[in-house]
Amino acid sequence: MIRFDRVFKRYPNGREALAELSFELATGEMSFLTGHSGAGKSTVLKLIALLERPTRGQVVIHGCNTSTLRRGAIPAFRRQVGVVFQDHRLLDDRPVYDNVALPLAIAGMRRREMDKRVRAALDQVALLGKERMFPLELSAGEQQRVGIARAVITKPPVLIADEPTGNLDPDLALEVMNLFRRFNSVGVTVMVATHDVHLLDRFPVRRIHIEQGRLASNPDVAA
Amino acid sequence: MSLPEELRTARPAGPRTFGGAASTWLERHAQTLVGSLGRLARQPIATALTIAVIGIALALPTALYLVVANARAVTAGLGDTVQLSVYLRLPMTPEVARKVARVIGARDEVSQVVLVSPDEGLVEFRALSGIGEALNALTENPLPWTVKVRPAPSHDSALAVEALAAELRGIPEVELVEADTAWVRRLNALLDTLRQVVLLSAAVLAFGVLAIVGNTIRLDINGRRAEIEVTKLVGGSNAFVRRPFLYSGFWQGLAGGLLAVGLIAAGLAVLDAPIARLAAAYGTSFSLAGLAMREWLAVVGGGAGLGLLGAWLAAGYHLHRIEPRA
Ligand SMILES: Nc1ncnc2c1ncn2[C@@H]1O[C@H](COP(=O)(O)OP(=O)(O)OP(=O)(O)O)[C@@H](O)[C@H]1O
Numbered sequence: 369m370i371r372f373d374r375v376f377k378r379y380p381n382g383r384e385a386l387a388e389l390s391f392e393l394a395t396g397e398m399s400f401l402t403g404h405s406g407a408g409k410s411t412v413l414k415l416i417a418l419l420e421r422p423t424r425g426q427v428v429i430h431g432c433n434t435s436t437l438r439r440g441a442i443p444a445f446r447r448q449v450g451v452v453f454q455d456h457r458l459l460d461d462r463p464v465y466d467n468v469a470l471p472l473a474i475a476g477m478r479r480r481e482m483d484k485r486v487r488a489a490l491d492q493v494a495l496l497g498k499e500r501m502f503p504l505e506l507s508a509g510e511q512q513r514v515g516i517a518r519a520v521i522t523k524p525p526v527l528i529a530d531e532p533t534g535n536l537d538p539d540l541a542l543e544v545m546n547l548f549r550r551f552n553s554v555g556v557t558v559m560v561a562t563h564d565v566h567l568l569d570r571f572p573v574r575r576i577h578i579e580q581g582r583l584a585s586n587p588d589v590a591a
Numbered sequence: 592m593s594l595p596e597e598l599r600t601a602r603p604a605g606p607r608t609f610g611g612a613a614s615t616w617l618e619r620h621a622q623t624l625v626g627s628l629g630r631l632a633r634q635p636i637a638t639a640l641t642i643a644v645i646g647i648a649l650a651l652p653t654a655l656y657l658v659v660a661n662a663r664a665v666t667a668g669l670g671d672t673v674q675l676s677v678y679l680r681l682p683m684t685p686e687v688a689r690k691v692a693r694v695i696g697a698r699d700e701v702s703q704v705v706l707v708s709p710d711e712g713l714v715e716f717r718a719l720s721g722i723g724e725a726l727n728a729l730t731e732n733p734l735p736w737t738v739k740v741r742p743a744p745s746h747d748s749a750l751a752v753e754a755l756a757a758e759l760r761g762i763p764e765v766e767l768v769e770a771d772t773a774w775v776r777r778l779n780a781l782l783d784t785l786r787q788v789v790l791l792s793a794a795v796l797a798f799g800v801l802a803i804v805g806n807t808i809r810l811d812i813n814g815r816r817a818e819i820e821v822t823k824l825v826g827g828s829n830a831f832v833r834r835p836f837l838y839s840g841f842w843q844g845l846a847g848g849l850l851a852v853g854l855i856a857a858g859l860a861v862l863d864a865p866i867a868r869l870a871a872a873y874g875t876s877f878s879l880a881g882l883a884m885r886e887w888l889a890v891v892g893g894g895a896g897l898g899l900l901g902a903w904l905a906a907g908y909h910l911h912r913i914e915p916r917a
């Protein structure tokens with residue numbers, strides 16, 4: 369369950385990104401997060417992944433209030449949330465395999481099981497056979513998919529993605545969104561920030577629409 | 592199309608049983624251990640320089656320690672060479688001289704006495720001094736009866752020898768007692784000072800090793816900022832992020848320790864022949880003492896320990912300041 373309770377976020381430079389934002393996403397629910405550029409979508413996801421903390425208000429993820437979490441508990445918290453970053457955040461000096469396997473290495477998984485998992489994840493994003501390549505040798509869309517494989521590899525109960533289809537052609541975008549849908553169907557709570565209108569129309573999932581850091585009253589109008 | 596088995600359970604990955612946990616832990620450490628070696632090999636010059644500095648920093652106090660230990664070994668054998676010369680009063684009859692020598696020889700602190708008559712003394716003096724011609728001009732022998740006293744091994748320290756000399760001076764027939772122990776005392780004081788110098792320099796250089804390793808680790812951390820940030824982004828704990836740096840410090844310290852041991856061994860090998868020649872020239876057979884197995888291990892282990900500690904301090908200080916920003 370993801371709950372935002374009158375969340376107010378002001379960045380250190382004084383910029384107010386979110387104001388009085390409240391919404392709730394049930395466990396196992398999937399939703400699109402929409403809004404214009406600069407509306408605050410990435411900020412919402414950063415608050416969920418605990419890369420930022422709310423200035424006021426509460427963000428509660430699976431019963432865990434991010435404002436009161438101890439510093440030492442943050443790594444364990446982050447392992448429960450799979451994140452696809454808008455700018456990929458891959459390690460350019462490590463091959464695809466290492467990038468995707470990183471969360472498993474952190475969890476201390478054995479090599480044999482790791483191999484199986486990495487292959488399964490790369491298969492899901494249509495990158496099988498590119499394990500030994502380096503991120504900069506891949507296209508933007510391929511890099512994005514490496515990031516997706518890394519986000520899902522630990523089977524986290526919460527999965528959030530920031531523009532995961534931004535660099536993908538329509539077919540691949542559909543593939544990726546289907547992948548998220550499949551995760552959602554086995555109980556993962558999924559939130560995808562996007563302004564891909566085609567996808568919005570093809571997937572009948574809930575939309576949370578924000579405008580200038582506030583929840584818009586009627587999402588369908590804005591979409 | 593449905594999710595494959597490998598990605599299905601919505602449960603965090605990780606070991607389930609304790610045995611599994613333990614062996615995974617070992618495997619993980621083994622991987623990092625080897626991984627950190629590979630990383631060091633990728634910056635051969637920086638790594639080699641660090642190891643060289645650590646090696647020299649460890650070799651210096653070790654060499655000084657060996658100098659002191661060997662000097663001690665030399666002076667410990669001084670009982671063989673320290674002896675007292677007891678000159679008896681003039682005039683003196685042979686009977687009284689022999690009685691005094693017997694009395695001195697009966698003491699517990701004394702292991703051996705040799706009585707030298709004035710005639711024997713003159714012969715010896717002639718042979719040693721090389722002024723035999725001049726001595727022929729003497730009408731009578733000016734030398735006194737002399738008792739050469741060798742202290743018992745249990746009483747051959749400088750202090751004990753001084754005490755014995757004082758006792759012997761109390762014998763009425765004794766004119767003069769010569770015991771040249773001052774230089775032994777001075778030498779021992781010097782060695783005590785040197786030992787303090789060894790300890791002090793070891794402490795200073797150990798601090799230096801910590802600083803060197805710490806600085807290398809700091810540079811390494813700065814160079815791998817992106818990697819650290821991403822690792823923390825996907826849930827890597829401080830301990831996880833720190834581990835490769837600890838191993839890197841450990842390896843560098845270990846290699847520095849081995850280098851120090853190599854330098855010392857080489858130094859001993861080079862000095863061995865000249866020292867043997869020197870000893871032969873003095874008619875003794877002295878050979879340089881090296882390090883005992885325990886001491887070799889202490890140098891190598893000390894290097895590894897200092898490397899680990901330096902890395903731990905540096906990593907603890909610099910790593911927690913790198914927090915991921917998205
Ligand atoms: N680290 C930051 N420091 C200061 N201001 C920020 C920071 N990140 C975002 N902002 C500001 O907060 C507002 C919301 O930004 P956010 O990145 O959440 O928008 P977005 O909806 O994700 O936009 P886009 O669709 O372009 O990615 C913007 O006005 C932005 O300038």
Ligand SMILES: [Mg+2]
Binds near residue numbers: 409410411454530
């Ligand atoms: Mg954004």
